[in-house]
Amino acid sequence: MSTSDDRRPLVDGRFRLESRLGSGGMGTVWRARDIALDREVALKEVRPPDPAVEEANPGLAVQLRERAVREARALARLSNPHVVTIHHIVDPLDGSHPWIVMELVEGRSVYDRLAEGPMPVPEVLALGRQVLSALRAAHAAGIQHRDVKPANVLLRRDGRAVLTDFGIAAFDGATSRLTSTGDLIGSPEFIAPERVRGEEGNPASDLWSLGMLLYVAAEGHHPLRRATGLATVVAVLDDPIPAPVRSGALGPVLTRLLVRDPAQRPDGALLDRLLAEAEAATKGAPAGAAHAAAGAPAPVPAPPVPGPYPHPAYATPTPPGGGFGPPTVPAPVPPAGSARPRLGGAMVAASVVLAAVLGVGLVKLLPDGDDGSDGTTGAKGRATPTSSARVPGSGSGSGSGSATPPSAAPEVRGSLLTPANVRAVLAAFREAAGTTTVKDLTIYEEYALADIPTRPGAKTYDAYEYRGGVARKTGPGGTISADDPDEQPFDAAALPWDDLPALMKRGERDLKVDDPTMRYVVVDRWTFNEDRPTLRFYLSNAYHASGYLAVDATGKVVSTLPAS
Template identity: 60%
Template sequence: METSEAGRQLIDGRFELVAPLGSGGMGTVWRARDIALHREVALKEVRPPDPATAAAQPGLADQLRERAVREARALARLAHPHVVTIHHIVEPAPGTDGHPWIVMELVKGGSLHDRLASGPLPLADVLRLGRDVLSALRAAHAEGVLHRDVKPANVLLRPDGSAVLTDFGIAALHGSTGLTSTGVLIGSPEYIAPERVRGEEGLAASDLWSLGMLLYVAVEGVHPLRRATSLATVVAVLDEPIPAPVRSGPLAPVLERLLVRDPAARPDAEQLEQLLRDASTALTAAPATPAAPPAVGRYGPPTPPPFGPVPHPYAVTAPLPPAAPRRRPVLLGAVLAAVLAAGTVGLVKWLPDGTDPSEGAKGGPGGAGRSASADPAGGQGSPAPSTPGPKAGAKKGATPEGSLLTPANIRTALAALKEQTGTTGFVNLRIYDSYVIAAVPTAPGAKTVDSWQYRDGAVTRTGPAGTVKDRVPLIDMAKVEWDTLPALLEEAGQELGVANPTSRYVIVEPWMMDQSPSMRPYLSDEYGQGGYVLAGTDGKVRKVYRSS
């Protein structure tokens, strides 16, 4: 073994190992010094974690070597400020039992996983984080690289707060040979996209689902689908409702659009970037919200599951209801049958280092609608009124005074939206203190939906919002009993124990359980306490959902 003057092990004659930073199933990451360039680096030693693992999985060492080369090539393609920089790869001599070393940038700010152990992030920081990671994913996707394991442990934070995406070791490169055997799924169960569980690979939208789940965890402080076992978590990813976020403010509609189980319904990367920018703008315009308090435990429950996250080895540590299940119990039965038939312990075989809304318009900002032939008020068999198609422009009207969450100001906003879109039969409507967002079919009978925004008296089309889902009615927002809203907000505050909300908004859309038109006020205070109440469009409360 070659050593430095200080008696430390030298790799490739120039990289002096200083101290291990962490280890996992893919090997150990070391803090090291490049004695040729006089700089600190991180070295990833790619080898099976122990002889027992290697003996139990013949060929694992060769697979790890190939993954190391894959990671190096993936990262080498991406010269990007939010992708960890790879400097060099040391490959073992042919015919030897050596293992590769990946030499990369040493990020000194710690990992997002480390940061979240002390509680959720402020919303402004989460929005910045989302834009940084999305920027990295867009660069990767442009080079034909899918990450496939976006999670907090794989996001590092530089001292200036910017995010760096790393661990492309299981990334899929176009034109490269797959590294998993038939039926084996790699990735972290809590952040894996549902279509990947179903066997659909090669979709950039899958990385965006994982990013959406990461942002949910970062701002809410809990993982909405985390269960006691990997198998239970995967089943939840496939079919279980996603609790409504209560701390997300203007990010909530973005999460709702992103965390839908149909990948075709999610916004693409370009649309998502604009949505995040819009949310940042809305946050800046809104009154400041105090930072949320630390959550109990990591991402919620104090007892981590068997595949819980571990500190990242590269770094120096210094209720929105989801899309209605697309797969019914027959799918779950088939999944479990496959597990039993394979004789495996769980549904999938994770990598050794695996660590740890209401549906409506597909990809729309939540809610659902059917074709415009449906009764916009939620009745049966009544055709929607024939209306002209949406106008392309925007018109400035009188600016309402005070919050938009009043009956008079909501009606003013609806009148302005109708003037531009030609209808009040919407897929859904989201009302905040300073702006309103509506999902509107692009024409009578159209399956496509646009997102429209009302702010400061002006109406603007903000972009496509997916497609209308069948068998779910549009809602005629003009027929909602808005005069009941003040009493409903007061009742929600009493039921949720939120006397002085620092975040509040109202969603009007078909309820996912029975598709009946619903009105849902969301409230939270400076301590993150709150939730939402489910009411009919008559303002009568049906159920109360409190945040845990």
């Protein structure tokens, strides 16, 4: 590298470095002046690996160099106003790290914008269509971005979005070995679940990432961010996705997009139409009416949003009455049609490793010395699955039941997370759907959601919601894979709900989550409990600390994950 007359670094004898704009895992971006054309540009300097890291990972420098060249080639193949323009690539003959010369986008990233708080829904819709335009252009050219996230979307001063950083992009006909074997490519919070499982080559994966970006932009927090990277990856694969509450007409679009089966996501053309319809609904009607026009009930009213606050793209909702987040709906349920992942190969091995790390064992929940081995009762006053203390008419969960559905659900007061109130919720779901058999169930302190088979033995299910004492169907859910054991329905009434107070008490004591702001229960066939029906109690707080306790159908703790 030479220097200019004013002794500033000069790249390729032409590009004078002026100031650093930012840096990340792939390198550093500089503001520079092209002295040949007398214009400002952005130069991306590929970061050379640390010598110690290179020694431990032979060939890493070559990989980084290859990524830089791939980024330049990928960008050069695209012509779209929402894709950053590539001007030139400096590839030194001496083998030193290359430089990518790009247009200088005057503005800031979406991540920086979110430091002020969530974006208004009309702005998010416009952002979504613009980034989608970039992705559709890339997909048409055989390119997948693989790292769509707020930090990689820049906003020009007029508000238009520009997608950048194709450094880990994959395109048709090129090798996919960009990292050492086993490395996870992409940001855990925004990577699609199928990519976590090692499935590549599907443009729908970029659309999942876009959907998660739009969720963060509208809602102001990331729904699957956990205390550690590993916990986040597990959440991406397995955890319920909170239902949007601030997204207005965008909400139904997110519900259709953020499903774990890529085949059920809308493609680029359909997604653009859905976003356009949501834009039209937002412009032509008040928020509630626009939401209804998009095919969903009006969202829960949200309080005024204070700001600014730090790192909103990775924040969790804060407690009612303070900070950012909905006052009554901290973290709901999976969108309709969300499918649980099939774990195979490397992910099965990862499950075994995770189980070992968590110290999974059969530990009795209640410390009274009674292990419940008689098959009828455990601790005093606790009903087991063979007890009669169930929701009336739960039966086998077939949908017919042996009792007449109640004409009105039992009265519910206070938090739903009590044995009596859970049974009232299940009774309401049985009245609405004719059964307490579910594919999965999530209960929060103020509402609950369930995926319930459309009929006994059906391979389809509907989404249901319980709120304000009433259960109702909110729409079609999706399909139940006959080959996936963790998707098979079961009777939610057979879980040990009488143990819930003790479970929550133990969680408050052992999960090491200070000042928890969120409490909820997830019931499903859990991958890490051999796909058996499992009840997991979650705690989290405003500082990203989270943990859970999991119990099986006999009331025994099978897993504990305290906050790290």
